[in-house]
Amino acid sequence: MYVAVKGGERAIDNAHAWLAEVRRGDRDVPELTVAQIREQMTLAVNRVMAEGSLYDPDLAALAIKQARGDLIEAIFLVRAYRTTLPRLGSSAPVETGAMAVTRRISATFKDLPGGQILGPTFDYTHRLIDFALAAEGADAAEPAMPAVDKVEEVPHVMEFLNKDGLIQSELQEGAQVPDLTREPMELPASRPLRLQALARSDEGFLLSLAYSTQRGYGRTHAFVGELRIGTVAVEMEVPELGFPVEIGEIELTECETVNQFTGSKTEPAQFTRGYGLVLGQSERKAISMSLVDRALRWRELGEDFSGAPAQDEEFVLMHADNIQATGFLEHIKLPHYVDFQAELELIRKLRRETEPSDLAAEEQP
């Protein structure tokens, strides 16, 4: 139990003043601008947007600056800010099939309409520290660009499997879309509720869980059917107009996995699916999400529960949110004096009961 305490105001003020000073660092080094963070620390900004569950690059960049680069602290700031915003509405589901892709790869098909597009990837780099980057002002030259008169549509790879009935179709079910920011999460959770929780969950937690399924704790044998990154339009029905309008564009990362089969004596074998969709550019998280989504689907796919953590909905969903986790974890450093006093009383009493003579000597030195 945490009991409120009074006092220490001056110490707190001084601590915060010092915090502001160390945030700024050495004043001989130019101060970072929010725009610099937004443009040059984009993947950190994307992570804060995804786990803060609020798409706003400027706000995420500002939160990173304020948090001294502590991304979970920055996510906390974004989450706190979003609770102050009125909800203006809900968008139509985004059409990821119509995404303007900057990256699109498939590990299952090498020849696919639209092609394999690597985009700005770390893949195939040597992961050697580039000391040339330590020298400032050496901008990469703009490459010559081929002319493109028409932006091609890039269809979802999974639709090719779907045409032959080799993979399960995604059904459109459920009229009401559950929202864990409005209603407390109830278990067992529907797949839409699970996907919402996973989309805002901690990347590290999700990565470890996904890895555990690959190592055999709830194996699903996933292939990356398609991974795509790009922008989609967001459209919303506006009540005063009576029709939907585009209200902006956001960048998303989407991963679809092809997993091993379901089927029975009467139904032919089919591949199954896992799905990951994340705000911003975050393919590690999108892949992790699709593996964990698939592992959590054991019940609806008629599989056995093997006791693996990634299959355990309560374990996954109740521990995936890093703001809930850090809030509860870090609160134990706050004053628990009264609580601890009670424990002290108790332990002294227990010791008196067992070893009265020794304790008496100890307490009166």
Next chain:
Amino acid sequence: MSVERPFSQEILARRRWMGLAARSGPDRLRELLPDLPAHELLRTPEIGAVMVQGRAGGTGTPFNLGEMTVTRCSVRLASGEVGHAHVQGRDRDHARRAAILDALMQTDAAPDLEGKVLSPLAQEEAARRASRAARAATTRVEFFTLVRGEDQ
């Protein structure tokens, strides 16, 4: 209230200009439409959040992916036309200007604004998209499966 689909030409046109205004950079819209006519605020610019939905598997059941910041505004011109805007981000001035543009596009000023504001926005957006697609195209690969020794 919901309008019948497919949409009429008027609604398609309005969807186009409202989308262009929402997707435009706030600074660019201010450059293209610097002077604002007299107007009354029916809804002062308000910053809020819109829940963005995705679909399981890209095509299945909708789910809530996360929110985005959006600013909305409604105005009435002195001549009576009402304009609305929902624009991405937290720029109140952007929402107000977009709402005024929506109202002005319902007046005789529309052809003039089409040339001065909407066409440039549309062209710049198309150029941005084409350039990004061209850039992506430079990273398109052809993978070849190599014949392995034991297959020969």
